[in-house]
Amino acid sequence: MPEVVSYEENGKDARGVDYSRLTALLIEATKQQQREIRQQQTLLRTQAAAIRDLEVRASGNAHSSAESAGTNVGSSAGPGSRRNKP
Numbered sequence: 722m723p724e725v726v727s728y729e730e731n732g733k734d735a736r737g738v739d740y741s742r743l744t745a746l747l748i749e750a751t752k753q754q755q756r757e758i759r760q761q762q763t764l765l766r767t768q769a770a771a772i773r774d775l776e777v778r779a780s781g782n783a784h785s786s787a788e789s790a791g792t793n794v795g796s797s798a799g800p801g802s803r804r805n806k807p
Contacts, residue, residue: 725742
């Protein structure tokens with residue numbers, strides 16, 4: 722924040738800080754930070770909802786797959802099986 726710092730004539734050594742200007746910069750920085758936090762919170766809520774939706778879909782698909790697999794239980798000796806062949 723060089724705009725609030727006064728320097729010696731050599732341009733390198735700091736002489737002082739204009740705190741009244743620093744306060745305004747800090748307030749604006751805080752406002753920007755809060756805007757970013759709100760945007761991130763919105764994004765997190767959206768992502769959390771998408772994850773929940775995917776989990777519901779995945780559990781529904783897993784349940785459907787398990788039911789489908791259950792209909793084939795005990796049919797492992799079907800056509801082409803070597804189980805009953807000499």
